[in-house]
Amino acid sequence: MQKSKSFLSSLFLFFQIFQLFSQSKISETTADSLHFVNQYTESIRIRKSVIDQTKEFSVLERNKIKLKLSEYYLTHTWQEGLALLEKMKLRVANDSFLSDDYLIEFYGNYYHAIAYAEQDWEKSLEVAKELLNKIETTTLKTTLAKQTEVVYDIAYVYGELALPYEAISYYEKAKKLYEQQGLALTSEMALLYNNLGFEYSRLSNFKKCNDYYVLATTIWEKNASENANYLTTAYNNLIYNFIPYGEIKKAEFYLNKLKKVANQLPTTDEIAIHKVRLSILLNELKIQTFTDNISCVATHQKLFNYYKHIPKNDNFINYLSTANNVLLNFYIQNKKNQQAEKLAFETEHFLKENNYTEGLLVLYSHIVVLKRNKKEYRKALYYIDEALQLAGQTIKGNHAGLLVSKGIVLKEMGILAEAETYYQLAHKILDEEKSADIETLSYSTEIANFYLKKFEKNQEPATLQKSFLLYENCVKQFNSIYKNGLFNSKLIDYLDHVQEGLFRIAQYDFSKLETVLNAIEHTNSKYLWSNFIRNNTSKSLLELDENYTLLQNLNAEIVHYKSNIQKEKEKKPANLTKIKTFENTILELTSQIEQLQLKLLKSNANYSRLFESKYTTSDFISTLQADETLINYYPTKENVYVVVLTKEGVKQLTKIENKENLYQTVVAYRNALLSKKDLKQLNKELYDKLFKNITPHSNQLTIVCKGILSFLPFETLQVNNKFLVEQYAIHYASSLTLYAFQRDISTQKKFKLAVFHPNYENTTSSILPFAEREALFLKEKFNATYFSDNRATKTNFFKNTGSYSIYHLAMHAQVNNDNEDESKLIFGLENLYFSDLYAQKLPLDLLVLSACETGYGKNIEGEGIMSLSRAFTYSGVAATIHSLWQIPDKQGGEIMHFFYDYLAEGFSKSEALQLAKLKFLKSVKAEELKHPYYWSGFVLSGNPNALVSETNYLYYLFVAIVLLGLLFFYFFKFRK
Known part of the structure; x- marks a missing residue:
């Protein structure tokens, strides 16, 4: 009985314990649920009751830790939170009862608190990476979302440690994890893109930086009102990047977007409203100062007035500080x-x-330039030292720039040894940072030039080598900055200095000339090269994906809208609103193209290699003909250098006199030529300058030139009372890189000719009777297909390129020197614009532009003359013949007749044009018509090789062999 009673008592006690344990377990689960939905106060209340009720050690310890984790979220400062976590750290490490979710939460909170409470980002990184390692090795199991969060945080910490490469690597990793979760188009992904953009800006890779900012805005714009704050930041970042690089249209485009999104900010958010309105005024100010618009003074005043009326405006001091510095720089630049x-x-x-330290730092940098310009060197040194002291207090201090500035001042004061010390310190910083933007390029150029000048004084080979290596680094920086885009005035200035320095070095050490040429050619004509390659590359050849097809379609869309803009401008009056809409659409499409390019660069290695120039001077020389001399004119900042190449190698490097003086002579000569004046004196002067110590020992002369020299027909120059055309077959090219490619693409088709001659009777254009005669001559003599009247259309022009080897265009042309997109060929009532030729592939061996001024166009620094001839060149045409001025219709027609006769006989294109001009000179009776104005306007650009024709010498040789065979046959037969 006693035993039975004891047993019942034990059973009852066990039941009570089990009930208490079950209630405790339920309460702990409830507390956990509340904790994980951020209901920390209620979770704490229930957790405390669990602790009061339980006697089980492991349960008690576990809930005490969980309680502290909930209490962490109710702390008021990072320091307070970190102190709480530090107390828990050992208990957490030793407690094997916590779930993976709680362990991951603890370590996540811990590395955040370390970072923000102590600013100890390195320790924070260590904890975060240790946590990620446990997740990736499944020591701790969690969701993909939580893993993504940790990876993202590591990327952010690397950013705070100013380690952009590592940050980018982890952001890319987080990006893939987002995509696995189907979050590619979410706001979270947009924020990641924004952060990636920022990290690329640290590397001065503004192309990728802007690409990612654009990707972020594309997502946020789908819900602009909800993401208005994010969008204002992203638009500001884009504008900030575009302005220094001369992308003013894009900057204005995003400024308009910024103005629109400003209206979607909540009216209750006064701080955000003030920020965006100040940003709009500041960006307007920057754009106006960049374009030298004096109205920037009024815009600055508007910003100042707005700032004054903001309550507690000291929170917005950075805007006024930046505005003052922007205007100050404008004043300094304009003296x-x-x-x-x-x-x-x-x-x-x-x-x-x-x-406000950061503003003072920028201010002192500007004051230094002001004092330097006024030769107040002591004051300049004072402000540099003040700026250097401030730079030590902020991570935004431009130490390298300040050190270079001090070096410049000391150099100008004649204190060269001390100046070199500061240049060395600056170079050390630049070498460590490895950034590439306009500012760092300017610093590197200055340092390289310092050592070049030092060599010119001490003649020490080691100094020359140091300068050479520094200039080579400048070339690398330039190529990092310039990513398939147009030059701007600042960039071409520095490039001119770099090329000048490299040629001066090659003059001192001729063995470096080939390396110098390689470096310079890799910086020249990138805009032309990238378009040429893009238009002449097969998708299937490179195994590119569908993104490439989409990219080409977007390029075609841009062509369409550019063409619409030109058509609208021709209307009277033009609809300016419609034009602006088209321009904005083009910018939107450009943004899409940049995003696709980013995808292609990541998805296909062939695409990135597509735009890398394969040019080397040694390979190029091997392609030259035995009787060909190539003369390449390189304009730099102050001089023009000429390099002579033959099959035997690099033969000569010569510095021509001051570029400005040479160009003045070229302009005077061209004006005299067009005015049909006597050229004797100017001719001798120009020949002596351009062919200084150069005597080509060959029949073929290839002239490579850009800028104003592209307007000059070299064949009109005289030596020993003979025109160069009497001694050489001359043709032209715009760069060695492009010329090398053009020489390779000749398809050696049969002599198959198409002629286009529109009817101008019902148009504002004058009728060209000799052009019609020229067209009919080609039709009759060479069985050319004749597209005339309503058949001479743009549609037929593009449709039939694959059926012919030669296009002859006997028509009007107009060249717009201010906007190359508006240059056009006139097909009766419709026009073929320069912009129509973008994204077109024209597989022609020769295109003859027998029209007015087709080789004359706007000179874009660094790119050369943007003429219709060049437009056809990067559409894939192997060679073009174009006119440099309005050649008289009758004389131009005669030269074309002679040219085609010689071409059909099997002469090379350059020889055929040379012989045509010589025949004209011999056949013309009136002495005044022998003036170069009448015969030298047509020039050949590109591949000079002969075309295989149906009436060539090989044909005659074949016929002769057949006849000879028949004679032998009859001879032997008769003999029998």
Whole structure:
């Protein structure tokens, strides 16, 4: 009985314990659920009751830790939170009862608190990477979302440690994890893109930086009102990047977007509204100063007035500080020293009063330039030292730039040894940072030039080698900056200095010339090269994916809208609103293209290699003909250098006199030529300059030139009272890189000719009677297909390129020197614009532009003459013949007759044009018609090789062999 009673008592006690344990377990589960939905206060209340009720050690310890984790979220400062976590750290490490979710949460909170409470980002990174390792090795199991969060955080910490390469690597990793979760188009992904853009900006890779910012805005724009704050930041970043690189249209495009999104900000968010309105004014100011618009002074005043009326405006001091510095730089650049001094004094007083260090640092950098310009060197040194002291207090300090600036001042003061010390310190920083933007390029160029000048004084080979290596690094920086885009004025200035330095070095050490040529050719004509390659590359050849097809379609769309803009401009009056809409559409399409390019660069290695120039001077020389001399004119900042190449190698490097003086002579000569004046004196002067110590020992002369020299027909120059055309077959090219490619693409088709001659009777264009005669001559003599009247259309032009080897265009042309997109060939009532030739592939061996001024166009620095001839060149035409001025219809027609006769006989294109001009000179009776104005306007550009024709010498040789065979046959028969 006693035993039975004891047993019942034990059973009852066990039941009570089990009930208490079950209730405890239920309560703990409830507390956990509340904790994980951020209901920390209620979770804490229930957790405490669990702790009070339980006696089980493991349960008690586990819930005490969970309680502290909930309490962490109710702390008021990072320091307070970190102190709480530090107390828990050992218990967490030793407790094997916590679930994986709680362990991951603890370590996640711990590395965040370390970072923000102590700013110890390195320790934070260590904890975060240890946590990620446990997740990836499945020591701790969690969701893909939580893993993504940790990876993202590591990327962010690397960013805070100013380690952009590592940050980019982890952001890319997080990006893939987002995509696995189907979150590719979410706001989270947009924020990741925004952060990737920022990290690429640290590497001065503004192409990728902008690509990612655009990707972010594309997502946020789908819900602009909800993401208005994000969008204002992203638009500002894009504008900030575009302006220094001369992309003003894009900057204005995003400024308009910024203005629109400003209206979608909540009216209750006064801080955001003030920021965006100040941003709009500041960006307008930057754009105006970049374009030298004096209205920037009024915009600055607007910004100042707005700032003054903001309550507690000291929170927005960075906007006024930046605006003052932007205007100050404008005054300095435009030599408005009095206004600059006044603004600098007022800004310094204002910034010191508000203790705004970053603004003062930028201000002092500008004041240094102002004092240098005024040769107040002691004052300049004072402000540099002040700036260097401030730079030590902020991570935004431009140490390298300040050190270079101090070196410049000391150099100008003649204190060269000390100047070199600061240049060395600056170079060390630049070498460590490995960034590439316009500023760092300017610093590197200055340092390289310093050592070149030092060599010119001491003649030490080691100094020359140091300068050479520095200039080579400048070339690398330039190529990093310039990613398949147009030059701007700042960039071409520095490139001119770099090329000048490299040629000076090659003059001292001729063995370096080939390396110098390779470096320079890799910087020249990138815009032309990239378009040429893009238009002449097969998708299937490179095994590119569907993104490439989409890219080509977008390029075609841009062509369409550009063409619509030109058509609209021709209307009277033009619809300016419609034009603006088309322009904005083009910018939108350009953004899409940039995004696709980013995808292609990642998905297909062939695409990135597509735009890398394969040019080397040694390979190029091997392709030259035995009787060919190539003369390449390189304009730099102050001089023009000429390089002579033959089959035997690099033969000569010569510096021609001052570029400005040479160009003045070229312009005077061209004006005299067009005015049909006597050229004797100018001719001798120009020949002596352009062919200084150069005597080509060959029959073929290839002239490579750009800029104003592209307007010059070299065959009109005289030596020993003979025109060069009497001694050489001359043709032209715009760069060695492109010329090398053009020489390879000749398809050696049969002599198959198509002629286009529109009817101008019902148009504003004048009728060209000799052009019609020229067209009919080609039709009759060479059985050319004759597209005339309503058959001479753009549609037939593009449709039939694959059926012919030669296109002859006997028609009007107009060249717009201010906007190359508006240059056009006139097909009766419709026009073929320069812009129509983008994204077109024209597989022709020769295109003859027998029209007015087809080789004359706008000179874009660094790219050469953007003429219709060049437009056809990067559409894949192997060679073009174009006119440099309005050649008289009758004389031009005669030269064309002679040219085709010789071409059909099997002469090379360059020889055929040479012989045509010589025949004209011999056959013309009136002495005045022998003036170069009448015969030298047509020039050949590109591949000079002969075309295989149906009436060539091989044909006659074949016929002769057949006849000879028949004679032998009858001879032997008769003999029998």
